[in-house]
Amino acid sequence: MTTEIRKEKDRVFLDHIPVLRWGEGMDNSFIRSVQLTLNAIGENYSYIFLMGVSGAAFRLHFHTEWLADSADATTGFDVSKILFSSLGYEAGLHSINKERPDEVKSLYRRVTAHIDRGIPVISGKLRGDPGWGIIAGYLKNRTGLVCRTYFDQDEKYTQVDTPPENSFFIDKVGHARDYKELFRDSVRTAIHLAKTKSFSGYRSGFSAFETWIGILNELPDSLGDKDLISNAIIFNCLADARQAAAGYMTLMNNHIDLKNGNRIVAGYNDEVDLLKDVREDLNRLAKSALAGSGAGEGEKEPQTRGGTREPQTRGGTREPQTRDGTRKTGADGKEVQVLLKREAEVLVRVLDIEKEVIRLMEG
Structure with missing residues (x-):
């Protein structure tokens, strides 16, 4: 799909860029925005392929302060660096202070030049909503x-009407690397993400699982509405990532002689099935919390560069997570505890599979 530049009386835009939607198995807003941007300029990459090549399919970050921006693919281990360089693109991050007119003007000049060349721009927190999107x-x-x-x-x-604080402007500077090289490097990235304890303060991989499980087991009755929302966001991010991992490893297994390929694919599919078991109930609970907290729909996927979530602590220390002393979800406290305990049990089983999958990759 290649878009065309349309010039109307009051605007210039690139047509035929598809709608971005939640719940279609492509919920990583950064990767999906990159995919549609590349598709718009004639690159026929799929969401699953980009999730795998970038490492996003194998990523899990968790912060002890329940920061929902753990789900942002550019937070902690920033997948954009691997992604763009692997495909032969340069993508400079353009950050501005919206209170500085000179920086705003510079951004608009750059956006105008990019659109006039037929290239969309990947930007965060458009419309004031969290997540990544596309300037068309x-x-x-x-x-x-x-x-x-x-x-x-x-x-x-x-x-x-307001400028985004963070944007990626992509330019083709070379050729995409050989598929077999990309596949093999993505396995190394998966292992690196699993076994590295943290990136920039965010727990990663095995350590992220263990920290998350520990907090769910120790403090299930202290989680307030915002933490329940964050919990569901991170859980959905994990489920979306592992679904992509299963698809990507299937693709890899069909292209190269991947040792233990069938068992790795089976492992990720088992993870997806386990996560489905509790995902719907967590989303129902988060929806109640979202309504009770007075937050908008935009809280579905808070980001860092894409839109920083309200800080989860005051004064730099972890405070009780029911900050106002009340729970607004309307759910019975016992019901919440039972669900979070069930979530922890599922994550324990997923972690066991994850460790075996990584062992198979290393073999």
Whole structure:
């Protein structure tokens, strides 16, 4: 799919960029935005392939302060660095202070130049909502952007009047690396993510599982609404990632002689099945918490560069997570504890499989 530049009376934009939607098995907002941006300029990459090549399919981050931006693919272990270089692209991160007019003007000049070349821009926190999205155009007669976000109300492009703080501008600078090399490197990335304890303060891999499980077992009655929402966000991120991992490893197994390939694929499929068992109930609980906390739908996938979540602590120390002393979910406290204990039990079983999968990769 290659888009065309359309020029109307009041705007210039790239047409035919698909709508971004939750719940379609492509919930990693950064990877999905990159995929549609690359598709728009003629690169026929799939979501699953980009999840695998970048390492996002094998990633799990967790922060002890229940930071939901653990789910952001550019937080901690920043997958963008591997992703763009592997495909022969340079992608500079353009960050601005929205209170500085000179920086805002510089951003708009760069956006205009990119759109005029037929290249979308990947940006975070468009419309003020969390997550990553796509700048598909600009307004001609005044400041404003034409965008795709996960929070659009319909299939029409969304008009945004405020500039994003963080954007990636991609440019082709070389050729994509050989598929076999990419596949083999992605296995090394999977092992690295699993066995490295932390990246920039975020627990990773085995350590992330163990920390998460420990907190769920020790403090299930101290989690307030925001933490229950964060918990569901991280859980959904894990489920989406491992579903992509199963698909990616199947693709890899079909292209190269992958040792233990069938067993690795089976392991990831087993993880996906286990995560499904509790995912729906956690989302139901988070939905109740979202309504009770007064937060908007945009809390589904808070990001860091894509949109930082409200800090989870005050004064730099971990405070009780029911900050106002109340639980607004409407769920019985005992019911919440039972569900979180069940979640912990599922994560223990997933971790056991994960360790075996990584052992098979190392073999």
